[in-house]
Amino acid sequence: MDRVDVDLLKEVADMRMGNPILGAFNIRKNGEGIERRSTKDVDIIPKTDKPGIDIIVKPNSKPEDVHIPVIVTQSGFSDKVYNDFIIGENAEVTIIAGCGIHNCGCDDSQHDGIHRFVLKKGAKLKYTEKHYGEGTEGGGKRILNPVTIVEMEEDSYCEMETVQIRGVDSTKRDLEATLGKNAKIVVLERLLTHDDQFAESNMEVVLQGEDSSAQVISRTVGQDNSVQVFNPRVIGENQCSAHVQCDSILMGNAKISSIPEISAEHPDAMLVHEAAIGKIAGDQILKLMTLGLTEEEAEQQILNCFLK
Amino acid sequence: MDRVDVDLLKEVADMRMGNPILGAFNIRKNGEGIERRSTKDVDIIPKTDKPGIDIIVKPNSKPEDVHIPVIVTQSGFSDKVYNDFIIGENAEVTIIAGCGIHNCGCDDSQHDGIHRFVLKKGAKLKYTEKHYGEGTEGGGKRILNPVTIVEMEEDSYCEMETVQIRGVDSTKRDLEATLGKNAKIVVLERLLTHDDQFAESNMEVVLQGEDSSAQVISRTVGQDNSVQVFNPRVIGENQCSAHVQCDSILMGNAKISSIPEISAEHPDAMLVHEAAIGKIAGDQILKLMTLGLTEEEAEQQILNCFLK
Numbered sequence: 356m357d358r359v360d361v362d363l364l365k366e367v368a369d370m371r372m373g374n375p376i377l378g379a380f381n382i383r384k385n386g387e388g389i390e391r392r393s394t395k396d397v398d399i400i401p402k403t404d405k406p407g408i409d410i411i412v413k414p415n416s417k418p419e420d421v422h423i424p425v426i427v428t429q430s431g432f433s434d435k436v437y438n439d440f441i442i443g444e445n446a447e448v449t450i451i452a453g454c455g456i457h458n459c460g461c462d463d464s465q466h467d468g469i470h471r472f473v474l475k476k477g478a479k480l481k482y483t484e485k486h487y488g489e490g491t492e493g494g495g496k497r498i499l500n501p502v503t504i505v506e507m508e509e510d511s512y513c514e515m516e517t518v519q520i521r522g523v524d525s526t527k528r529d530l531e532a533t534l535g536k537n538a539k540i541v542v543l544e545r546l547l548t549h550d551d552q553f554a555e556s557n558m559e560v561v562l563q564g565e566d567s568s569a570q571v572i573s574r575t576v577g578q579d580n581s582v583q584v585f586n587p588r589v590i591g592e593n594q595c596s597a598h599v600q601c602d603s604i605l606m607g608n609a610k611i612s613s614i615p616e617i618s619a620e621h622p623d624a625m626l627v628h629e630a631a632i633g634k635i636a637g638d639q640i641l642k643l644m645t646l647g648l649t650e651e652e653a654e655q656q657i658l659n660c661f662l663k
Numbered sequence: 664m665d666r667v668d669v670d671l672l673k674e675v676a677d678m679r680m681g682n683p684i685l686g687a688f689n690i691r692k693n694g695e696g697i698e699r700r701s702t703k704d705v706d707i708i709p710k711t712d713k714p715g716i717d718i719i720v721k722p723n724s725k726p727e728d729v730h731i732p733v734i735v736t737q738s739g740f741s742d743k744v745y746n747d748f749i750i751g752e753n754a755e756v757t758i759i760a761g762c763g764i765h766n767c768g769c770d771d772s773q774h775d776g777i778h779r780f781v782l783k784k785g786a787k788l789k790y791t792e793k794h795y796g797e798g799t800e801g802g803g804k805r806i807l808n809p810v811t812i813v814e815m816e817e818d819s820y821c822e823m824e825t826v827q828i829r830g831v832d833s834t835k836r837d838l839e840a841t842l843g844k845n846a847k848i849v850v851l852e853r854l855l856t857h858d859d860q861f862a863e864s865n866m867e868v869v870l871q872g873e874d875s876s877a878q879v880i881s882r883t884v885g886q887d888n889s890v891q892v893f894n895p896r897v898i899g900e901n902q903c904s905a906h907v908q909c910d911s912i913l914m915g916n917a918k919i920s921s922i923p924e925i926s927a928e929h930p931d932a933m934l935v936h937e938a939a940i941g942k943i944a945g946d947q948i949l950k951l952m953t954l955g956l957t958e959e960e961a962e963q964q965i966l967n968c969f970l971k
Contacts, residue, residue, distance in 0.1 A: 622942055632934045
C-alpha cells in the first residue's frame with residue numbers, strides 16, 4: 356500500500372496507520388481483495404461465481420466493527436462488486452463500508468457496489484458508507500453507483516448512514532428496503548455536490564410488516580453548477596409509520612429537485628413527508644459575522660452544522 | 664328548469680330560487696347555454712368555433728360575482744367545454760363555477776371543462792369550483808375531468824378553491840399555472856371520495872417571475888374503497904417562494920398516494936413541501952365522545968372541520 360491508499364482508507368473507513376483494526380475486515384483495491392480477516396463471529400468469504408464477498412455475522416454475536424473499504428487508484432478502472440451481508444438472529448454489528456477513488460488520469464474511474472443485506476429476526480445493524488473522490492489533474496471522472504437492498508425480518512433494526520462530501524462527479528444511488536413485523540429502519544443521507552457534479556438518489560421503503568417503521572433524514576448541499584434529484588418513496592402496506600424529511604441548501608447555480616412519494620395502502624398506515632429547498636438565510640450569516648467570522652467562514656460553519 | 668336543475672344549481676353554485684343573481688352569469692345544461700347575462704363590467708360571449716364561452720372582465724372594474732355553473736342531467740351525456748377568462752388590468756372579481764351531475768340512468772355522464780385564465784397586470788381573481796354528483800339508481804357513472812390553465816402577469820393574485828365532496832365516481836384534475844413577477848397564487852383543494860371512486864389531481868405551478876409565490880393547501884378524505892393520487896409540482900425558476908401542504912385522512916380501505924415535486928432551478932428559490940397521510944387519531948374521537956357524541960358523530964365532526 357502506498358501513501359495514496361493510506362490516505363483513501365483513512366478518509367472513507369477511518370482506518371489509520373498505527374491504529375490496529377480489531378474486527379473482521381476486507382480491503383478491495385482496483386478490483387482485487389488485497390487484505391482480509393475473518394473473526395470468530397464474522398466470516399468474510401470471497402464469492403466464487405462473481406466479484407465480491409459474503410459477510411456472515413453469527414447469530415447472537417456482538418462482534419467488533421467490520422471494515423470493508425474499497426479503493427480505486429487506477430485511472431480508467433471500472434469495478435463492479437456484489438457483497439452479501441447476512442446478519443444472524445439477534446446479532447448486533449456495525450459495518451463500515453466506503454469507497455475512495457483517486458483518479459489523476461484522464462479516463463473515468465467507476466465503482467458500482469451492489470450490497471444486499473439480510474437482517475434475521477431481532478438483528479441490529481449499523482451501516483455507514485462514505486464516498487469520496489480526489490485527483491482532478493487529468494480530467495477523468497469519478498463515478499459511484501451504489502445499489503443497496505435490505506431485507507428485514509421481524510424485530511430487526513437497521514441504521515444506514517451514507518455520506519458523500521466531495522469529489523464524486525456522478526452518483527446514482529438506489530436503496531430498496533422491505534420491512535417485516537416490528538422492524539425499523541433509519542436512513543441518514545448526507546450529500547454535498549459541487550462544480551458540475553450530478554447526484555441522483557432513489558429510495559423505496561416498503562413497510563410490509565405490522566408496526567414496522569421508517570425514518571429517512573436527507574440533508575444535502577448543492578454548490579456551483581451541480582444538480583441533485585431525490586426520489587424517496589415509502590409504501591405503507593400494513594399498520595406502520597414513516598417520517599421522511601429532506602432538507603437541501605442551494606448555493607451558486609445549483610439545481611435541486613425533490614420528488615418524494617408516500618403511499619398509504621393500509622388504513623392504519625401513518626406517513627409523513629417534509630421537504631425544504633432554499634439558500635442559507637442571510638440573518639444566520641450576519642449573526643455569525645457579528646461574532647467575528649468572515650462571510651465565507653460563517654457559510655462554512657453553517658454547512659458543517661447542517662451536514663454533521 | 665325543473666326541481667333537479669334547481670337543486671344542482673344550489674349545490675354547485677349557491678344559486679338559490681328567489682335569490683336574484685346580481686352579476687353576470689351563464690348556465691350550461693346538457694351541453695347547451697340555457698341562460699346568460701352580461702353586465703357593464705363583464706362580457707360573457709359564446710364561442711363560435713367550439714363549445715364554451717369567453718368571460719371578459721373590464722380593466723379596473725370590480726364587478727359583482729360571476730356565476731358560470733354547468734349541470735348535466737341526461738344520463739350518458741358527455742360534454743366538453745372550453746371557457747376562457749380574461750381578467751383585465753387591476754380588475755377584481757370573484758367567479759363561481761361548478762358542475763353538478765344528476766345521473767340516474769345506466770350510462771356514464773361526463774363533463775370535461777377546459778378553463779384558461781389570463782390575469783392581466785395587477786388583476787385579482789377569486790375562483791371557486793365545486794363538483795358534485797348525485798343519482799345512483801341506474802349504475803351510470805359521474806365523471807369530471809377539469810383542466811385549468813392559469814397565466815398570471817405581474818402583480819396579479821389568484822385564489823383557486825376547488826371542492827369535490829360527494830358523488831363523483833372518477834375525476835382527473837389538471838392545473839397548470841405560470842406566474843409572472845410578484846404574482847401570487849393560492850390553491851385550496853378539498854376532496855372527499857367514497858365507495859369505489861377514483862380521484863387524481865395533477866398540479867404544475869411554474870414560478871417564473873421574480874418574487875412570485877405559491878401556496879397550495881390540499882385536504883382530502885378517502886373513504887371505503889376509494890383511491891386518490893396527488894402529483895403537485897412546483898418549479899422555482901426565479902427568486903420565489905412556495906409552500907405546498909397536503910393532508911389526507913384515511914378511512915375504510917381507501918388508498919392514498921402523494922407524490923409531490925419541488926424543483927429549485929434558481930439560487931433564490933425557497934420551496935417547502937409537507938404531506939401527511941393517516942387515519943383520525945383515536946384520542947380525538949374519544950375526546951368528542953366524552954362530550955356526548957356517538958363515535959359516528961365524532962368522526963363526522965372531525966371530517967367537517969378538516970374539510971371546512
